[in-house]
Amino acid sequence: MNIVVIDYGSGNLRSAAKAFDHGAREAGVAATVVVSSDPDQIMRADRLVLPGQGAFADCRAGLDQIDGLAEALEVAVRRKGTPFFGICVGMQLLATSGFEHRVTEGLDWIGGRVEALTPSDPALKIPHMGWNGLDFTPGCHPVLAGIAPGAHVYFVHSYAMRVDEPRDLLATADYGGPVTAIIGRDNIIGTQFHPEKSQHVGQALIGGFLRWKP
Template sequence: MICAIIDYESGNLHSAEKSFQRMANETGVGRIVVTSDPVEVLRADRIVLPGVGAFADCREGLFAREGLFEAIETRVIRDGVPFLGICVGQQMMATWGREHGIDCRGFDWIPGEVVAIETGDPTLKVPHMGWNALVNCASHPVLDGIKDGDHAYFVHSYHLKADNPEHVLGQVKHGRAITAMVGRDNLIGTQFHPEKSQQTGLRLIGNFLSWKP
């Protein structure tokens, strides 16, 4: 089994590669490659898309690499291989990103839009940064062993507001409840960084590498 972590110069690739390689070694389910080569992506049995920064910048960086998104979409949507989006990699799964007054098309894999966090509490800061407890965790193979109250590491000012509540697999409270995880079929995304979330993140990574949707 080959798990491809997509390199388009947006994301903490060293940390992600280290965490995924650790869990690949522990589970014995395959090898991890960091790549921007569409041919290599087409061979992958699992695909991870990290992302850090602004929605539009990440999308532009991804689509600037000829054939890369097309290869990802072929494997994920046509062939149904498991996909994990992390942070902005998760947000780009939405229909629209709406940052700084700019409307930017997403992949439209999880219908919805990426909007600014509204805490409803002026004492709470945005960005939402640091450790926070997950709430309303769904029953899902990738979340096996992960429950309400487990902590994960967040750094974000926007979140994915899904059109279908069933696509929301977990939330986090920062004043109001905001999206922490989304998914459907062979797709899953986390707003938090599993590679920085210690045991919670490592468990999720291990589950993803073993997942057979």
């Protein structure tokens, strides 16, 4: 299996690549993990991973600045059906639009808006940083097989996605109200939290993604 972690100037690429390499070994999947911004490599990949850190607009600009990258992603994921995993802002970029600092168009692969977190409890700090339990229905998605509701994962974010279609929302976390934690549609899945920082739960999720046959 050829796994490409997409390099567009955002996200902890080394940590993501190491996590997917380790996840492949743990899952018994023979895989090669590369970090690349080469559209040709992206088109040939068996699995694609889009990490992301920072502001939505900056991450979108990073994608657009690399010649042919956004187009290669569109063809690979939307037309060819290559399984795709978005992490943190990499997940948020799947939305229709983001509202961090200014309105910015997303990839619009999963309809929704990325808006500022507004916890109902004013004592809760922004950014939302730390471990939170996942709320989801067992059996809702093959990638979540083997993970129990309530499993804790690691978040660092100030903005969150609100999906247009409830069916695209796979899991939430509670931070002064429900916050989108995992989204998915067809061959696409994304997590607001960082699986590479989420210890055994993150590794289980990565393994589920690598075994997944959408």
